[in-house]
Amino acid sequence: MSGMSGMEMDSAGGMGMKEMRNSFSKNLPMTRQGSGTSWHPDNSPMYMQMYQPGGWDVMLMYSAFLRYTSQNFNHRDLRGDADFRANTYVMAMANHLVGQHGLFTIHAMLSADPLTVGGSGYPLLFQTGESWQGVKLHDHQHPHDLVSALGLAYTYEVSHDVDLTAYVGYPGEPAIGPPVFMHRPSAANLPSAPLGHHWQDATHIQFGVATLGVRYRNAKLEGSLFTGREPNENRYSFDPIRFDSYSARLSVNPASSLALQASYAHIKGPEELEPDRNVDRTTASVLHNATLGGETILSSAFVWGMNRNSGGTAGVDYSHSFLLESNLQARQFNVFTRLETLQLNYDELLLPATTEQALNANRQVAAFTLGASKYLVKTSAAWVDLGATGTLNAFNTSDATLVNAYGKTPLSFEVFVRIIAPRMLMHMGGMGRQQGGMSRR
Numbered sequence: 001m002s003g004m005s006g007m008e009m010d011s012a013g014g015m016g017m018k019e020m021r022n023s024f025s026k027n028l029p030m031t032r033q034g035s036g037t038s039w040h041p042d043n044s045p046m047y048m049q050m051y052q053p054g055g056w057d058v059m060l061m062y063s064a065f066l067r068y069t070s071q072n073f074n075h076r077d078l079r080g081d082a083d084f085r086a087n088t089y090v091m092a093m094a095n096h097l098v099g100q101h102g103l104f105t106i107h108a109m110l111s112a113d114p115l116t117v118g119g120s121g122y123p124l125l126f127q128t129g130e131s132w133q134g135v136k137l138h139d140h141q142h143p144h145d146l147v148s149a150l151g152l153a154y155t156y157e158v159s160h161d162v163d164l165t166a167y168v169g170y171p172g173e174p175a176i177g178p179p180v181f182m183h184r185p186s187a188a189n190l191p192s193a194p195l196g197h198h199w200q201d202a203t204h205i206q207f208g209v210a211t212l213g214v215r216y217r218n219a220k221l222e223g224s225l226f227t228g229r230e231p232n233e234n235r236y237s238f239d240p241i242r243f244d245s246y247s248a249r250l251s252v253n254p255a256s257s258l259a260l261q262a263s264y265a266h267i268k269g270p271e272e273l274e275p276d277r278n279v280d281r282t283t284a285s286v287l288h289n290a291t292l293g294g295e296t297i298l299s300s301a302f303v304w305g306m307n308r309n310s311g312g313t314a315g316v317d318y319s320h321s322f323l324l325e326s327n328l329q330a331r332q333f334n335v336f337t338r339l340e341t342l343q344l345n346y347d348e349l350l351l352p353a354t355t356e357q358a359l360n361a362n363r364q365v366a367a368f369t370l371g372a373s374k375y376l377v378k379t380s381a382a383w384v385d386l387g388a389t390g391t392l393n394a395f396n397t398s399d400a401t402l403v404n405a406y407g408k409t410p411l412s413f414e415v416f417v418r419i420i421a422p423r424m425l426m427h428m429g430g431m432g433r434q435q436g437g438m439s440r441r
Helices: 356-360 400-406
Strands: 004-009 049-051 056-070 082-098 102-110 122-132 135-141 147-157 162-169 209-216 219-226 245-252 258-267 278-293 296-310 317-329 333-344 363-378 383-395 411-420 423-428
Touching: 056 122, 082 122, 082 147, 122 363, 122 383, 333 383, 363 411, 383 400
Parallel strands: none
Antiparallel strands: 004 423, 049 056, 056 082, 056 411, 082 102, 102 147, 122 135, 147 162, 162 209, 209 219, 219 245, 245 258, 258 278, 278 296, 296 317, 317 333, 333 363, 363 383, 383 411
8 A cells, every 4th residue: 555755736846844744643644634534535636735833734725616607597487596606715724743642633614605605505406405584595505604614633642553533613524424525626626515415414514513533544433422403594603502413434444545434423403494303314435536647636426325304293204315426637627527316305495295295205306517627827826727517407307396497407507717725746655654644845
């Protein structure tokens, strides 16, 4: 198994730096870090700035999509929307050694979404989850909070093969699901969230998270207590801490190119408009990276998520989501795709039904997205690319309610300018995978 011995900027030189630490282990490569305490494959590309002031390892990541989207443009008199929006985030993480065996980490993430996206979110056909002005959001992706993460972690190195980690966040990300979409290399060029976000990785901003984890070599078992309620409509506030939900996740990296996870969570009253409706969520995922020569990397992800909804007056129901996405990241361009299918009901989409059974029955919906982008500027501060995506939605056209709302085969497109931190180029060799880190030179 090869590992990391260093890292340099892809497009411009920089000052020499010693190896960068993983923020949750002295004995793992930094590239394994996902969102929260999740794992990426060890050979994952990373887009960031790095600094080492006074014994600290500091990582700074940022992304902004300035975008125009037109949803369901071939049925302009039906559901769909067109608008300019900008979804953004800036994330900083810093760690410092504590004695011979300790590692202390702090991290924070901010998003300008409350201003640049707005309370109703950005248009996205068949997207559901959360609310705006007391009404369930549908066909829009909700914005993220101004403060999207604020956390602390301490890891104790029992031995080279064993770590014990404690993590708290307010807000934070409990141990459930794969790395959230905005931090996955396979989704780095896609401007929109997956439709299965609330089946797979929506718990990345929970106001109150406490996680304990133990790593043995390339496997990690974690458990979390957290607040089940998703953020409320005030995107500038800190919501109440409840610690009324729990989760567990097993992560395994069997090779430098693979990251596997399986997880389960009981989430109490996630939706503010349905506080008595609980969700039991089960997920599994496979993340993979392949280096195709030079600076070209193909990053892919397969994610499955299942929600079991219970409580309230609607009874018990199950729904599934599946996602497959890939991103070819080359020197001058990117080509990316996302294929997903999930089960929605009329109640989530705020569509009429004649009976309670018809209102809550699952309807299969699919989306296929294909996109490409071309780099305009590459500097040591940021990369800028211009891109476009097209999406085809599909469902059973014998479903008259869906056809009346969306038409047959709705089509959507987006054009965007993306600004992101530079990609760091990895050097492989030796046993760095067991030794811990990357450097910039």
